[in-house]
Amino acid sequence: MTAPHTLTPAAPQRSPRARRWLAPTRRAATAVAMGAALCLAGASAWAAGTMRVAMTLSDIPVPNGQTDQGAEGMRFIGYTVFEALVAFDLSSADKASGLIPGLATEWKVNATDKTRWTFKLRPDVKFHDGSTFNAQAVVWNLDKLLNSQAEQFDPKQAAQGRNRIPTVKAYKVIDELTVEITTAEPEAQLPYQLAMVVMSSPAQWLALGKSWDNFIKKPSGTGPFKMETYVPRERAVLARNEAYWNKNRVPKLDKLVLLPVPDPSARVAALRSSQVDWVEAPPPDAIDSLKGAGFAVVSNVYPHVWPWHFSRLEGSPWNDIRVRKAANLAIDREGMKSLMGGMMVSAKGMVPPNSPWFGKPSFEVKYDVPAAKALMAQAGFSKDKPLKVRAIMSPSGSGQMQPQLMNELIQQNLVEIGIQVEFDTRDWNALLANWRAGAKDASTKGATSTNSSYYSQDPFTALIRHLDSGLVPPKGTNWGYYQDKEMDALFDGIRNEFDPKAQLVAIQKAHEKYVNDALFLFVAHDVAPRAMSKKVKGFVPAQNWFQDFTTISMDK
């Protein structure tokens, strides 16, 4: 075993000639040291109470309200500067994150007409510009997304927010603090949908010449943070909103600095060199060394699933429940977890096992090769007489974790029970395009499964959109053209059940059918690793795509 290298050797005695030769080197070293001192001086400008975050994004999410850049954009801008009528409970790391009152204090559906909802708004809420949040502001914001004739209609925000509230048909002011929203059909999921629609300040937009381009330079929402500086593609500085309506959630941080750093190694290097205090999604192979270097790596399961989505068109081998169940029993998920550096939770269904929506399915998704082989034998296949399938996958992509590694392990596992997988690897965008087009589309090229990870934060995105017979492409994303009247009835139950307890039971029943019929190949749930300096205190990793930054403080 060799001694570790030291970077500070004792200075040896040198000859005058050597000193002459080394003089320029010393001057260079002095220059570098001066540079380092300057750098450190720059770093010290960030006083305690400022947290710098390296996001995975390549641009700062646009601070117009209904921001872009997906869930990460909503996490850092959408839910920090702005707020929705309904909020997610981000206060616990131990329980699934449900809905809580946000800018609305309560909501209820009309007892006789289930398409009419009343939302009571929170009083005494001010936008950052000092204007008052009220029912007119809610209607104005819905027009911003849905009414192309309204002067505040913003195509960019509409592109992001319109599909979040597909059933909203009409809305009106009842009084200063009451809004009525009407849906095209009964929709019990409306509160979940409205949790994704945030409110921008009408007064600020008006004061800035009715221009969204001007608004993003001085954005105004009701959130716990105010936008102080916005430099596109470089940085955003959010400052504490002292006047925030919820005194329990006034941020402890003075400032939250957001930096777009798309390269994973650059993010890790920035953390190691104390340039940032928090990095999103450190690469799995850096996690052990970061922990070893004294950084905290925080992770928690959240509503995400990494499955194989089966085609159910005629001729698909996945139409045989024995094959579907066998595949689910053949995957060594714990082995995969160890390959992933522990950064995953083994999937036993579409939602994580600890989710209240999981229910009590009779079929247990586990690693049981003999049972899988027996099912394959019943279906007429074995290792010597394998079933050949073609599977679409991507080499990378948002939420795709480590698709190459994971799929290759699945391929090895499946061949053991008599399923021979040939991969059709395509660019992430090409995979998404095919996912929207559906399994019938020519671009599927004979594949019978696709591997897209899914957001599953609400019952629609978690369950309904994948298997509702009315949502086959181009209307929706039932990629595999699954048709089942019993499942449709269960989905109708979720949509039409307005009592929270009964709605939970309806969701559980649908999920139980997902698992009992092995409708997907359930593989993994991501755990959203984040690496941070030990100075970061008070972060509670909620089981959600979004997080609460108001509880965080920085040690000096």
Added chain:
Amino acid sequence: MFTYLLKRLLYTVPIALAVTALCFSLVYLAPGDPLSAVLPSDASQEIIDIVKAQYGLDQPVFVQYWLWLKHALMGDLGQSISSGRPVADEIGKAIGNSLLLAGLASALAFTVGTVLGIFAGYRHGTATDRGLSALAIAGVSIPHYWLGIVLVAIFSARLNWLPAMGAGPEGSAGWSLEQVPYVVLPVLTLAAMPAGIVMRSVRALVAETLGRDFIVGLTAKGMGQAAIFRHLVKNIAPTTLAVLGVQLGYLMAGSILVETVFAWPGTGLLLNTAILQRDIPLLQGTIFVLAMFFVGLNLLVDMLQPLFDPRMKRT
């Protein structure tokens, strides 16, 4: 000279057209949908159609190309799909940052490459020459993004001397002394390859020129080493300048990986973002501007060369 310049300027027209056409074709040959990166993944077809129409992506490709070209000729490079900001503004901001890096890296590469190249040329065939040549080959051969990662690992992550990324504590807005440390590692990384190339070129030129008859003649006449050196420099300057010009162009266009590694807000990072997000207007605009920069730089070098070498006077 005027006719020559006019001809060179006219040559840029087909080059520019070819660049834009090629860029358009490449973007459309790539799989996937340009809107995938900006719309939510579960956006309905209706929303996709609305947004496509807004950006003119529902038109046939050649119509899109013609519309873009028409606007580009009037200085309007369109709007970025991902950010919604004017492409010209995005490039205008990024190009200054890239020019700073490329300029400093070129200056460093030119100085180091020329000095070491002359030194090696004078000591042609010796151990010093072989050592310096090995250094030059290493500079040329080591992938610069890898060198960047190694430099970051040593000077940022391990020693904590220099920042690992970004253009400064306040970004690139308003340059100040505080930003100097942020420039050091990207410039060193970018300079390694052109320094190697300049050094190899200068070394070969010096070694060749020193063996030529006029140098032998000047030495025989008893001219001092300093005077001979001046003659030598005059002879190697035009070629060195041409090499440097090409390298500066490469640095502007080829810094995509280095700027990504250092999260440096220049044209390289912009290009990387545009590729990953399939932001067609941004991609086309950036490539177009960089290609024109490259063409303009070559033209400038061609114009400067006769100033150093009267034999190259254009007619």
